[in-house]
Amino acid sequence: MIEVFPNPHPDRTYLVESVAPEFTCLCPRTGQPDFATIRVRYAPGKSCFELKSFKLFLGSFRNEGHFHEDVTNRILAELVAAVDPVWMEVRGEFHVRGGIATTVTVRHGTLPAALAGVEPAVWPGPS
Amino acid sequence: MIEVFPNPHPDRTYLVESVAPEFTCLCPRTGQPDFATIRVRYAPGKSCFELKSFKLFLGSFRNEGHFHEDVTNRILAELVAAVDPVWMEVRGEFHVRGGIATTVTVRHGTLPAALAGVEPAVWPGPS
Amino acid sequence: MIEVFPNPHPDRTYLVESVAPEFTCLCPRTGQPDFATIRVRYAPGKSCFELKSFKLFLGSFRNEGHFHEDVTNRILAELVAAVDPVWMEVRGEFHVRGGIATTVTVRHGTLPAALAGVEPAVWPGPS
Amino acid sequence: MIEVFPNPHPDRTYLVESVAPEFTCLCPRTGQPDFATIRVRYAPGKSCFELKSFKLFLGSFRNEGHFHEDVTNRILAELVAAVDPVWMEVRGEFHVRGGIATTVTVRHGTLPAALAGVEPAVWPGPS
Amino acid sequence: MIEVFPNPHPDRTYLVESVAPEFTCLCPRTGQPDFATIRVRYAPGKSCFELKSFKLFLGSFRNEGHFHEDVTNRILAELVAAVDPVWMEVRGEFHVRGGIATTVTVRHGTLPAALAGVEPAVWPGPS
Amino acid sequence: MIEVFPNPHPDRTYLVESVAPEFTCLCPRTGQPDFATIRVRYAPGKSCFELKSFKLFLGSFRNEGHFHEDVTNRILAELVAAVDPVWMEVRGEFHVRGGIATTVTVRHGTLPAALAGVEPAVWPGPS
Amino acid sequence: MIEVFPNPHPDRTYLVESVAPEFTCLCPRTGQPDFATIRVRYAPGKSCFELKSFKLFLGSFRNEGHFHEDVTNRILAELVAAVDPVWMEVRGEFHVRGGIATTVTVRHGTLPAALAGVEPAVWPGPS
Amino acid sequence: MIEVFPNPHPDRTYLVESVAPEFTCLCPRTGQPDFATIRVRYAPGKSCFELKSFKLFLGSFRNEGHFHEDVTNRILAELVAAVDPVWMEVRGEFHVRGGIATTVTVRHGTLPAALAGVEPAVWPGPS
Amino acid sequence: MIEVFPNPHPDRTYLVESVAPEFTCLCPRTGQPDFATIRVRYAPGKSCFELKSFKLFLGSFRNEGHFHEDVTNRILAELVAAVDPVWMEVRGEFHVRGGIATTVTVRHGTLPAALAGVEPAVWPGPS
């Protein structure tokens, strides 16, 4: 489902960060909607994922039931399977339910030393 | 009382953070209500705790008398007994009483190196 | 004067922080009131101090004359004598007098490595 | 239940504001806890309400089921019955439930012109 | 679909504000998800709307296609039909699409003079 | 070029605000790019403008030369011609050129009294 | 020196605001540089001033000696002479000299009622 | 296309940072405009790039289709080819598309130890 | 001139910080007043300085001419001579003169490891 394309600059060390504040799925117990901001950061290896297919991939969870811990891991797992990155972090910041807010952060691989200290994207930017 | 479920991704290194600003119990001396924000962060081992049961677990203290230091440790102890995490921190930020505010922070286990520098959840998020 | 109780979880490594913005004593020279916020942070050993008696202890300085450096050290000294902590910090943030504000920070013992990086309480919290 | 005392300065036009961020009652449908900040502002007539009894009055809702609109009106109604103010506003700012936050603001009487523009208390202050 | 209940205090002048940042429907042209914060403010007449049914009502748009202007008006129209308020405002703050963010604000009836100047809810509150 | 559709609720008094921070055209003197945020607020009459065509309409200036004062007025004029609103305001906030930033605000018609005090959209919203 | 061009939309009521934070001239007493932000807001009549010539006009003061009050009035006077606006305001916000910062605001004509409440430009915008 | 000039101080260790918030190109799939802030930081070797030609270089992408990852790398690649820096970072902060914002950060070479800790430019400055 | 008293707790490791935003002396060239905030931080050895005499000491510069670099060093030198601290820092933050603000920071001795990370007092703003 996630389209990939060959890393156009495999000789470069770089970081891609995509922030998606419009993630929604269903609670597997009550069927009621859950909402989250999903943040993906990765250092590409041989492939990159295409952004429109990433959006559709996130949208595919819209009417499915998923636990927070599981769905965040699954997003990472499917992205890792698709692009085999040097390093990747997926963070799901879920909205309050029952007075409790939950954030899940999963990491894969090793951050290249040359990318140490790259600041996370400040969301939102000018638009 | 705390329901657990098998860690759906035991091969992954990840962090779960749940923030509950609606904790209330009673002062064991005066019987008057106490209020706190409880923050739990953990790296799951074989199990995760289920969020609704966690909410009910926190709610079970509502009409019981507890000292701040003790109740924060007990929340950690029961969560540790339930899920046996790789690392866990429980923080109880208690409201002002008698002009004094008290915060108790308890830790268990060792934070995996791969999770160093994960930022704490910013509460509240967009909802 | 400071009541203590046995550390209910001596096997745990944890930090207690109490913030008291209503400390007042007298200037030993002029007899005029001084005001300060007192912040205590400690990693308990065998004992904890009880919060109501801590409040009364702080209140006992109300009509006594004390120098800033001395009273901050004395608060630490009496708390250390009472609970023999693994680590303790007492900070007295005194209000402006004669156009000068003075803060005194005293430390005792060694902070356990497992507590490195615990953030100080953000005062004020939700109440 | 609400204790009152004679307005000590009935010849003065003044405003009293009490902010209680620790209000909790139960949802009448689910039995689960609800939380709110209650803000009362009033221009006293012949009587004022006593603050400790006000705290206990708010605490009396702790284990009762109440709808947001109703309980905010009832707090106003009981306070009005007790002190017959020149003007009173009660505002209940309820925490998020199901992704929706609700605030109810009830007013009684006429704000004296001399009090127009008094700014609401900024909570929290230094303690 | 919107459940109502009799205004429990029809003799009082009051304002109810509900803020729902988790509204989502579909774009009627592309079928892609749209997101918005819906804010409802109203002075009840004979009836109030029940909050859980309001949540379900908002959720019913989840998989339907709607234009921003129309859906905001329709939410107002259905709420007005259900509760016949003295005054109501519905505001839909839609997320950026194609680099453009759109907000629609609809009003019905006349705000009672006694409610002039009630501040909008500050979202988010403590949870 | 601007597509319109019949106001779906011509009996309602409402305000639509669209904020477009990605407007760009060329300087008519130097041919170099200019940038602006365009804000449109209007109370619809018989018609509304369709948002995608509005985006394309703004995009049509991309490679044309225009003075700030003129282009802001022209956007208003074309929108007015298309939808004949009860009231409309167009604001062009142009980026710094030569150390000077210029903002042009044009208004047409009369704001309905019922819409007085509607707050401008806060850009950016949650996404 | 100030180039003008015919108001391209003399039938419209609109406001132009130009903010120039790079104004500098000399102190007439010491010959040392002074610095200021100049803000011009005007409702055009038959003419508008051209922005590049306005920049050069402001730059022409660079090596001349001027008092704050005088130079702000002179900028207004020359702009009024050039474009004969319906309303104009010039504001000079001068940097600290000798520990004192001075701001001079001059107005000419009558602000059209339709432009009441237009918010001043927020400087700086996205660039 | 990028003009260079000999580093005027090749014996010095220094950092040049240029921030360009007005970058725009086209989406290679839809032809619709994309927008970004481009930040370049570099430690010059034998050459520096001239700022006006850098502006024109960025402007040359205006009507070309480019993927985010590729265009950020290409900007770096062309700048590296032109000036052969000791160290360079190019960061492209792209605006939201489909509810997702993407930032790409590419690095080349090794930051001289003497420049460790130089703070990034705070944009925008006073103008 | 600076009164000292024996460190009341020489066995303790602690930090004293005094912030004096009301320092004034004269410019040695023009005779005009200069203003600064003086911040002193030190770890006491055998003695502490008394705060009233410190205030008078600072006040003694009022009608004397002093260069910024020199007076900051002299304050440190006299305090060091008086109390022989383990570590001391004096910082003079001088107000703008001729459009230039100057800050001088002098250090003496070695900060004890146990005091690493003590946060500077937040005294509101630079003065």
Next chain:
Amino acid sequence: MIEVFPNPHPDRTYLVESVAPEFTCLCPRTGQPDFATIRVRYAPGKSCFELKSFKLFLGSFRNEGHFHEDVTNRILAELVAAVDPVWMEVRGEFHVRGGIATTVTVRHGTLPAALAGVEPAVWPGPS
């Protein structure tokens, strides 16, 4: 041109920071004014530079044409030639030109270990 005076405390390790937000020179290509904030930080060796002559030195660039990279290096070079510091940093933060803001940071020598962590001056201060 830069006057120096013997370091009055050559035995001390200290840092001097001067912030000049009113720097202006001309663009060597267009002759139009450029503006910048110049920040100088240095640890004096045998000499200090006198502030009035530093101001005049900066003012001497007012009507000269200079490239950003060059002029920042030249300011450093002349200051280094004049005072031979242990360590010096000059930072030129240039205002936006053509939609691009450029900052140049040059360093010379080695920062003494005892000055590590001295915070940069926060500009602007109270005047």
